[in-house]
Amino acid sequence: MIEIGKKQELKVVHQVEFGVYLGEEESTDQINRVLLPKKQVPANTKKGDVLSVFVYRDSEDRLIATTREPFLQIGELAKLKVKEVNKFGAFLDWGLEKDLFLPYKEQTGKVYAGDWCIVTLYADKSNRLCATMKVYHYLRQDSPYKKEDKVQGTVYEISERFGAFVAVDDKYSALIPKKEFFDNAKVGDEISARVTRVLEDGKLELSIREKAYLQIEKDAIKVLEIIASYDGVLPFTDKANPEVIRRETGMSKNEFKRAVGNLLKKGEITIHDKCIRSTMK
Numbered sequence: 534m535i536e537i538g539k540k541q542e543l544k545v546v547h548q549v550e551f552g553v554y555l556g557e558e559e560s561t562d563q564i565n566r567v568l569l570p571k572k573q574v575p576a577n578t579k580k581g582d583v584l585s586v587f588v589y590r591d592s593e594d595r596l597i598a599t600t601r602e603p604f605l606q607i608g609e610l611a612k613l614k615v616k617e618v619n620k621f622g623a624f625l626d627w628g629l630e631k632d633l634f635l636p637y638k639e640q641t642g643k644v645y646a647g648d649w650c651i652v653t654l655y656a657d658k659s660n661r662l663c664a665t666m667k668v669y670h671y672l673r674q675d676s677p678y679k680k681e682d683k684v685q686g687t688v689y690e691i692s693e694r695f696g697a698f699v700a701v702d703d704k705y706s707a708l709i710p711k712k713e714f715f716d717n718a719k720v721g722d723e724i725s726a727r728v729t730r731v732l733e734d735g736k737l738e739l740s741i742r743e744k745a746y747l748q749i750e751k752d753a754i755k756v757l758e759i760i761a762s763y764d765g766v767l768p769f770t771d772k773a774n775p776e777v778i779r780r781e782t783g784m785s786k787n788e789f790k791r792a793v794g795n796l797l798k799k800g801e802i803t804i805h806d807k808c809i810r811s812t813m814k
Contacts, residue, residue, distance in 0.1 A: 534557070535555075535556065535557070535565070535566075535567055535588055535596075536588065537588050537589060537590070537596065537607075537656055537660060537662065538588070538589065538606055538607035538654055538655075538656055538662050539587070539588065539606050539607055540585060540586070540587050540602075540606060541585070541586065541587075541588065542583050542584070542585050542586075543555035543556060543557065543567070543583070543584060543586060543598070544556060544557065544581065544582070544583050544584075545578060545579065545580050545581060545582045545583075545584065546566055546580070547566070547580070548579075548580055550571075551568075551570065551571050552568050552569050552570045552571040552573070552574055553568075553569050553574050553578060554566045554567065554568055554569075555567050555568075555569055555584060555586060555598055567586075567588055567596050567597065567598045568595075568596075568597055568598065569584065569586060569597075569598040569599070569600070570597070570599075573598070573599055573600050573601070575600065584598075584600065585600070586598040586599060586600055587599050587600075587601070587602070587603050587606070587629075589603075589629065589631070589662050590631075590660075590661055590662065591630075591631055592630075592631050594661065599629060599630075601628060601629055601630075602628060603627050603628045603629050604626075604627045604628045605627060605652070605653070605654050606654060607653075607654045607655065607656065607662075608653070608654070608671070609653065609654065610651060610652070610653050610668055610671055610672070610700070610703065610704060611627070611651070611652065611653075612649050612650065612651050612652075612687065612703050613625040613626060613627055613633065613649065613650060613652055613664070614626045614647070614648070614649050615635075615644050615645065615646055615647060615648045615649070615650065616632055616646060617632070617646055618644065618645060618646055621634075621636070621637070622634055622635050622636040622637045622639075622640070623635040623640070623644050625650075625652065625664055627664075633652075633654075633662065633663070633664050634661075634662075634663050634664065635650075635652065635663065635664040635665070635666070636663060639663065639664065639665035639666060639667060640666050641666040641667060641689060641690040641691075641720055642666070642690065642691065642719060642720025642721065643720075644720075644721065648721050649687075649721055650666055650689070650720070650721050651666065651668055651687050651689045651700050651703055652664040652665060652666055652668065653665055653668050653671045666689060666690070666720070667690075668689055668700065669690070669698065669706070672700055672704060672705060672706035673704050673705050673706065673735075674705070674706050674734055674735030674736055675705075675735055676701060676702075676705035676707075676731075676735065676737060678701070678705075678728050678731070678737060679728065679731060680728055680729065680730060680731060681727060681728060682727070682728045683725065683726070683727055683728075684701045684702070684707075684725075684726055684727075684728060684737070684739065685701070685702065685723065685724070685725055685726075686699040686700055686701040686702065686703070686705075686707060686723070686724055686726065686739075687699065687700050687703055687721065687722070687723050687724075688718050688719065688720055688721065688722045688723075688724060689720060689721075690720060691714075691718075691719070691720060692711075693711075694711070695708060695710070695711060696708055696709045696710045696711040696712075696713065696714045697709040697714045697718060699724065699726070699739060701726075701737060701739075705737065706735075706736045706737065707726075707736065707737035707738070707739050708736065708737070708738055708739065709724075709726065709738075709739045709740065709741060710738060712785075713729075713739070713740045713741065713742065714741070718741075724741055725741070726739035726740060726741050727739065727740050727741075727742075742788075748788070749791050749792060749795050750795070752784060752788055752789070752791065752792035752795075753792045753795045753796050753801075755782065755783075755784075755792070756782065756789070756792045756793060756796060757796065757801065757802075757811065757813065759781065759782060760802070760809060760810075760811045761811065761813075765810060765811045765813075766808050766809075766810050766811075767808055767809040767810075768807070768808055769781070769807070769808070769809075770793075770804055770805075770806075770807065770808065770809055771786070771789055771790040771793045771794075771804075771809075773786075793809065800812060801813055
């Protein structure tokens with residue numbers, strides 16, 4: 534049986550001027566054979582030879598075979614580049630002549646030409662191959678990582694309820710919980726993180742922040758840079774609304790308070806009723 538979206542070995546059952554027909558047995562039945570265009574046929578190919586091909590649909594929606602290697606097959610994951618976006622969805626480069634369609638309904642975040650996104654391949658109701666960014670159930674749960682390990686990953690979905698879903702090494706399932714996710718990262722971004730917990734099912738929980746005693750120093754430097762961008766006077770204090778603090782600094786209110794306290798202790802700032810002033814010159 535010819536399978537769309539997969540590499541398979543098929544026999545040359547018929548030769549024509551414009552290529553060869555492949556199948557599992559000699560047959561003129563269109564269902565049991567697929568065309569490999571002439572430009573794809575290896576030199577000296579003859580009837581009865583077995584060729585390794587990938588089967589998909591061409592730009593005219595006809596079943597077609599190719600000897601080219603796609604970047605992914607059905608059931609696999611790959612990070613692909615967005616080539617074009619139109620009113621129907623996005624089109625991805627997956628190593629074949631016809632770009633891979635990513636419908637809007639299968640996107641977990643808006644993508645633009647030039648972006649990269651992690652996708653898997655599926656056949657729709659019309660047996661056409663499409664991409665989906667909904668990869669949660671395709672990610673592995675057998676990572677080699679343990680608590681406190683540093684990892685790299687790609688954000689593939691952001692949930693207001695849960696946080697940021699990450700594919701560590703673009704293949705392992707991980708989550709940055711909402712309470713840890715105070716960043717401007719968006720779907721498709723590559724991030725560095727620290728493993729805070731390995732769950733019983735093997736999924737990872739991550740933090741993009743260092744341990745508290747290390748993070749305070751980094752946050753303090755960041756706060757000084759933000760104050761400098763306001764010409765040395767920050768127009769709010771650590772008593773401001775948490776949403777204001779998060780929007781302006783990317784920190785939670787508690788993290789901001791700790792950083793401000795650190796700077797105050799060092800004498801690098803002074804705190805007033807409605808502002809924070811830098812003492813740095």
